[in-house]
Amino acid sequence: MSANCLGAWSSSKCQMHLSRRPRWGYKRTCILVASCFLLALPVNTLHAQNTIASPDTAPPPLEVLTQKLPTVQVISTTLLPGLATPLRDVPANVQGFTQNDLLKQRNNNLAEYLEKNATSITINAAQGNPFQLDVSFRGFTASPLLGVPQGLSVFQDGVRVNEAFGDVVNWDLIPQSAIANIQLVPGSNPVFGLNTLGGALAIYTKRGRDYPGGALEISGGSFGRRAIEFEYGGKYHNWDYFLTTNVMRDRGWAEHNPSRIGQLFGKLGYQDGGLDVELALTLANTKMEGTQTLPISFADNTRQAYTYPDQNTNRLGLLNLKGSYLINQNLLLGGNLYRRDYRNTSVSSNVNASFGELDLVTGRLNTVEATNDRSAINQFSHGIGLQITHIGQLAAMKNQFIFGASADLGRARFTQDAQDAEFTPSRAARAISPFTRDTDADTRNRYYGLFAHNTLSLNNRWTLTLSARSNIAKIEIADRSGTAPGLNGRHRFARVSPALGLNFNPTSDLTTYASFNEGMRAPTPIELTCADPAAPCKLPNNFLSDPPLKKVVARTIEAGARGKLGEATSWSVAAYRSNLRDDILFISGRGTGTNVGYFQNVGDTRRAGFELSGEQKWNKFSVTARYAYTRASYESSFLENSPVNSRADATGAIKVSPGNRIAGIPKHSLKLRLEYNASERWAISSNILHTSDSYARGDENNADTRGKVPGYSLVNLDTRYKLTNELEIFGSINNLFNRQYASFGILDRNAFTGPNRSFNGSFNGSFDNANAAGEQFRGYGAPRGVWVGLRLSWL
Secondary structure (H helix, E strand, O other), rough: OOOOHEEEEEEOOOOOOOOOOOOOOHHHHHHHHHHHHHHHHHOOOOOOOOOOOOOOOOOHHHHHHHHOOOOOOEEOOOOOOOEEEEEEHHHOOOOOOOOOOOOOHHHHHHHHHHHHHOOEEEEOOOEEEEEEEEEOOOEEOOOOOOOOOEOOEEEEEOOHHHHHHHHHHOHOOOOHHHHEEEEEEEOOOOHHHOOOOEEEEEEEEOOOOOOOOOEEEEEEHHHEEEEEEEEEEEEEEEEEEEEEEEEEEEEOOOOOOEEEEEEEEEEEOOOOOOOOOOEEEEEEEEEOOOOOOOOHHOOOOOOOOOOOOEEEEEEEEEEEEEEEEEEEOOOOEEEEEEEEEEEEEEEEEEEOOOOOEEEEOOOOOOOOEEEEEEEEEEEEEEEEEEEEEEEEOOEEEEEEEEEEEEEEEEEEEEEEEEEEEEEEOOOOEOOOOOOEEEEEEEEEEEEEEEEEEEEEEEEEEEEEEEEEEEEEEEEEEEEEOOHHHOOOOEEEEEEEEEEEEEEEEEEEEEEEEEEEEEEEEOHHHHHHHOOOOOOOEEOOOOOOOOOHHHHEEEEEEEEEEEEOOOEEEEEEEEEEEEEEEOOEEEOOOOOOOOOOEEEOOOOOOEEEEEOOOOEEEOOOOEEEEEEEEEEEEEOOOOEOOOOOOOOOOOEEEEEEOOOOOOOOOOOOOEEEEEEEEEOOOEEEEEEEEEOEEEEOOOOOOOOOOOOOOOOOOEEEEEEEOOOOEEEEEEEEEEEEOOOOOEEEEEEEEEEOOOOHHOOOOOOOOOHHHOEEEEEEEEOOOOOOEEEEEEEEEEE
């Protein structure tokens, strides 16, 4: 199943096929690297006269910061290299995780780690593949699916990794072994740029001077999974270097569900006085297959595929140079320059949504059972950012002022072919015709930003934060086939978004804060070309010339507190509300489960809730608890097409009213992390997760008689034992009690109601009205899995 289309959530799916590969070229690469060295402005390690830590291009690991500044935890308030800000002066419930945290649990990927450990994060496993998860934070999503409203921005060393074509996030392209630390910053913070509606996830990678030595790790276990990982770093005089590579193979926990992951990351750094430069290269080559959601009537065997084949291949090349230069003790100049090439190729099988319909041209009924889609995205993007940071006095008060500008430019060519197919008894879509071209289009994205951020220390207890960003988004779409001139169009969106925060620190162990911020999301090319209710299109092909969409504007207020009770206890509490104006949703044209429809501004939506977290440490035992309440709701009325919904009218429409909850977002989530250090060499830990029920997609009116997707609780275990100081054995168990559970639901028609679940079409007008059965489909989670491994480390 595709990781790149909204309709792939159930029986109808869409994919992408590569028709032309981009060529870097020797000259282009040399020019890029040379330009980076000329334009980037490197950094010093520490400005000793300020309690503001480290003007490093990325914050060093928190454990390193602790050694340098034992009483100050710092946060990067901008993406470009600059001077970090003490957490006590940040008006948000920021969460941070380090490489050591990831190593303790050894999850498949970053998304899986966040699900188990980060407050307010839940996942939708609609694809059935562990590398194709939809990650939801406070009700905002970062997903690999084209057409899903994206509300989170994800960055790797300051480079935005939301793809230019549809703003999607491919978690399989982020090398987990390269991560030094992570910061999850909530809110509509304008400094983080376009499409940061609910928050920003900033990932910082390792460098050799902070991570010297090497490691070799091998692991394997359930579902035929086997993996090998290597890393090595060090420094030589002013230079430092780091390299990591990993390969994973997995036959999958379900049928037709294997994965192949290959990633490589390397970084070369240079420091000399106030100069610091890092040049990083990320390469990835992945192939994944999905299982799709399954109707409840298939729940006796959740390992089966609804239809197949469904294959998705991603390839990535990212070259990024960043750095800073400490001009004097009060002035720092920073910047980055990058080039990112991304290619996606896919093949997908679908139930033919037009089966049984009358062809008005031939006068015959459509008897084609299935279609295979073959698609491609060939995309490259590049960008530059510059920032200046000044520390000084304003009216005799300490002040930090940041001013910067950025430009992110992207281009993508999209092609899609389709062929007729028929289903075999095992529900494979077997071709009965050659592929024919449906779509051939070019898109261009040009995003420009100008921002300012100011932190003013009113006195030792009060801190005022002010920031603003001016965004301009330009999007162009052009038809390459010569048969769809109406596709050609240009769109422009612009806005100035402000932010305000106030911190009060009555003691060194207590911080309180309140903030207001605004963010903007520009419609993506796929949304702009599929926005006409009178001419619904098939995601992501059949682009048309459609009415323009409005930009989405988010306004977030947050208040909270955090603190310590001695050295062993820490806690935090936060409450927030995010209101979105002119939110964009995909409105299905043939029913919720299909990928035929259009995008529409549906009015206002809201995410509101609160978060509680705490950590307690004893001699050998520690507990971390995180609870989140999230209410995501529609605040405007609109009509959704959902004929399977039990409350649908004669036309298949349901009315969504203010206060109805948004599908797929549970109200409650609770996470417990228990760690017990049995000895200096042996540790045993557990993650306990509880997620409450949620509404299925297609039940936006919250009235379908099939009810909600049930909540679930999971227990995961992990352990590690040091055989020697250099050799460690580790193991993990996911879903210890082998619970059958689902994290996603959607209403759709099950076309396989014949003998042995074979295709059961009817030719009396449409299978929709005959033998297909309306059901709730669910995205099931993996059964119990056990893995073990060895890690050899050396200096």
